[in-house]
Amino acid sequence: MASDVERGEEEEEEEESASELLRDRFRLCTISIAETEAKRNGMEISQPIMACISDLAFKYAKQLARDVELFAQHAGRKSINMEDVILSAHRNDHLSASLRSFSNNLKAKEPQSDRKRKKITKKEDKAAKEVLHIDS
Amino acid sequence: MEEKTFDPDLIRAIFKLVWEKRGAEREKNQLSENEAEVQFQLHLCAKVSLFRWTKYDEEKQANSCSLSNTANGNALKLSCELLRVFVAEAIQRAAAIAEAEGSLKIEATHLERILPQLLLDF
Numbered sequence: 001m002a003s004d005v006e007r008g009e010e011e012e013e014e015e016e017s018a019s020e021l022l023r024d025r026f027r028l029c030t031i032s033i034a035e036t037e038a039k040r041n042g043m044e045i046s047q048p049i050m051a052c053i054s055d056l057a058f059k060y061a062k063q064l065a066r067d068v069e070l071f072a073q074h075a076g077r078k079s080i081n082m083e084d085v086i087l088s089a090h091r092n093d094h095l096s097a098s099l100r101s102f103s104n105n106l107k108a109k110e111p112q113s114d115r116k117r118k119k120i121t122k123k124e125d126k127a128a129k130e131v132l133h134i135d136s
Numbered sequence: 137m138e139e140k141t142f143d144p145d146l147i148r149a150i151f152k153l154v155w156e157k158r159g160a161e162r163e164k165n166q167l168s169e170n171e172a173e174v175q176f177q178l179h180l181c182a183k184v185s186l187f188r189w190t191k192y193d194e195e196k197q198a199n200s201c202s203l204s205n206t207a208n209g210n211a212l213k214l215s216c217e218l219l220r221v222f223v224a225e226a227i228q229r230a231a232a233i234a235e236a237e238g239s240l241k242i243e244a245t246h247l248e249r250i251l252p253q254l255l256l257d258f
Binding site: 106 | 140141143147150153154157205206207208210217219220226228234240241244256
């Protein structure tokens, strides 16, 4: 009984350290994205706020993982799809429209398509992003 | 101009961590659920309990077989985009509040004002 409890504790510690490692890597990515965005508006971000936003996004990513897993399971699949990710953004119409156009871009880029299609999809992407900013 | 976004491998690692944790929890729960179910069924008449037990067994098999463990490449890229938009929206909304106040740095007060609407939107 005692060994089971010990094993359980060891597993929990391993999970926590793995989670911490991922959180640190995530924070580095967030810092670069956030600084680019802030420069666009001519603002600076204080370090504690950066950590807050990164932890918030990390929790959101974990929530997204659960949602997307449930959607795929509901559809009877074992691997997640682009549709699952788009579904998880169903609460905001602009967001799901923007994600849908992004996914169409990705699909169009896969096979070696003509240049004309790429030009059109780039314009759609810009238009969708503008819509998102105006709404906020 | 290439935009900065999250690393798909990092996102895949996060997803796998969550899925493995959920899988382990589900196994633990199913073990205790089995015991509870068996005790409950013993109190009912034989025919009814047999029918219910087989139905429960089928459901359990259906659920455990379809646990996700892989992610489509495009789905990961889309998730990266979604998370990037989340961070970008948070920064832009907080920056708008900070600008309205006339300060050059985004502080905690700016962030906490946009937080409720941000969480509702996402």
